[in-house]
Amino acid sequence: MASSRTILIAGAGIGGLTSALTLAGAGYRVLIAEQAAALGDAGAGIQLSPNATRILQTLGIAERLAPSAVVPEGLSIRSARSGAEIAFMPIGQAMAFRYGAPYWMLHRGDLQTALADAVAEHPDIVLKLATRVEDFAIHSNGVTAQLRDDRGISEERVPAMIGADGIWSAIRLQLGDRSKPIFRHRTAWRAMLPAAALPDEARRPVTRLWLGRNAHLVHYPVRGGRLVNIVAIVRDRWDAPGWSATAARDELLRHFSRERWAKAARDLLELPETWIKWALFDRSDLGFRGHGPVTLVGDAAHPMLPFLAQGAAMAIEDAAILGACLAQDSADPEQGMRRYESMRRARVRRVQQEARANSRVYHLAGLSAVARNVAMRSMGGERLRARYDWLYDWRPD
Numbered sequence: 001m002a003s004s005r006t007i008l009i010a011g012a013g014i015g016g017l018t019s020a021l022t023l024a025g026a027g028y029r030v031l032i033a034e035q036a037a038a039l040g041d042a043g044a045g046i047q048l049s050p051n052a053t054r055i056l057q058t059l060g061i062a063e064r065l066a067p068s069a070v071v072p073e074g075l076s077i078r079s080a081r082s083g084a085e086i087a088f089m090p091i092g093q094a095m096a097f098r099y100g101a102p103y104w105m106l107h108r109g110d111l112q113t114a115l116a117d118a119v120a121e122h123p124d125i126v127l128k129l130a131t132r133v134e135d136f137a138i139h140s141n142g143v144t145a146q147l148r149d150d151r152g153i154s155e156e157r158v159p160a161m162i163g164a165d166g167i168w169s170a171i172r173l174q175l176g177d178r179s180k181p182i183f184r185h186r187t188a189w190r191a192m193l194p195a196a197a198l199p200d201e202a203r204r205p206v207t208r209l210w211l212g213r214n215a216h217l218v219h220y221p222v223r224g225g226r227l228v229n230i231v232a233i234v235r236d237r238w239d240a241p242g243w244s245a246t247a248a249r250d251e252l253l254r255h256f257s258r259e260r261w262a263k264a265a266r267d268l269l270e271l272p273e274t275w276i277k278w279a280l281f282d283r284s285d286l287g288f289r290g291h292g293p294v295t296l297v298g299d300a301a302h303p304m305l306p307f308l309a310q311g312a313a314m315a316i317e318d319a320a321i322l323g324a325c326l327a328q329d330s331a332d333p334e335q336g337m338r339r340y341e342s343m344r345r346a347r348v349r350r351v352q353q354e355a356r357a358n359s360r361v362y363h364l365a366g367l368s369a370v371a372r373n374v375a376m377r378s379m380g381g382e383r384l385r386a387r388y389d390w391l392y393d394w395r396p397d
């Protein structure tokens, strides 16, 4: 398919698929190479705030997703030990009204499928599954990439390429960045349960955030309320890469003792027999720089801790800005890419830093935890939300 207007994207995660749609909207043809043989059900819950859903609305993805999205009434922040609510931050209609776009709780698979369906319907986008970008070389008029599939290696010559290949990005490494993602001494454990198996409180359309000593717990319904996503995050030393190590319930429960955790939270954690765990990494927030007609989006560019629930949202924002920059600089993708990188730097850095700060605040103990709870309680839900106007009210224009 390669033509003088083709852009190659490595990776069909949220960043790669959304970028394909914004670039096709800017008049490019797009070839996506994805190493996985199928897309869809891997991963668990993802929260998407108005800064991201606004872009999905523009791309026509929001209608596809609406039936499976859950709009939370609010975020209920609770003390792990007493179970009492510290603050309730209203979301629901109030947030949609304030920011002009909804806040959604989704299954990652539903989001990826909705994007992949839109990609499949677009005449200017081709998605090749089970195809890995192995290597590439930059030359005077573009990029030659080596793609590996079950028939062997083939070459694709294109004017520009985007690495949307996630936190362990091989494209980033080949661009010359030998630094590694930094382990932040936390592991996240996830489980997905049928809502019907859970008590009423856990099925309500509310995101519950329980704050404990060196651990916190988040749960919320997804897939139209039929499933409940549970994520427990603990201080830990296990640092293997990947999204899918299975883990034993007993190992997790050691971090959530009955003395320190309210019955409702502890009972919930006892329900799933097996958990999937992954170690949490990010990168320094010095920013990234592509080279020639090659740039990065999403986790490949700026992996972040999940404590602000912005990993997928930042990948979607990247796609919107990259599409706009390459539409404007269509004769010179390289210039458009450098502009995109400089436009993203300050915002992404702030999100990375705030997510890291939350990782400390959520896990406080003793008097520091008491002071945090008093501050949150006196601030109240509305003011807690207003602190994030800079994040949720962002627009690509």
Ligand SMILES: Cc1cc2nc3c(=O)[nH]c(=O)nc-3n(C[C@H](O)[C@H](O)[C@H](O)COP(=O)(O)OP(=O)(O)OC[C@H]3O[C@@H](n4cnc5c(N)ncnc54)[C@H](O)[C@@H]3O)c2cc1C
Pocket (backbone or CB within 6 Å): 010, 011, 012, 013, 014, 015, 016, 033, 034, 035, 036, 042, 043, 044, 045, 046, 108, 131, 132, 133, 134, 164, 165, 166, 167, 170, 190, 243, 297, 298, 299, 300, 306, 311, 312, 315
């Ligand atoms: C399997 C999986 C499960 C996840 N689960 C969660 C979760 O439960 N909660 C959460 O908050 N976030 C999860 N994430 C991360 C979250 O999706 C991302 O932080 C966010 O959406 C940013 O997406 P991204 O497109 O930049 O990267 P990713 O979502 O990581 O997508 C990168 C894609 O690139 C592909 N790829 C990698 N190397 C190559 C290559 N050389 N050639 C071709 N393709 C390549 C990968 O197979 C993957 O599909 C998960 C990611 C994955 C891949």
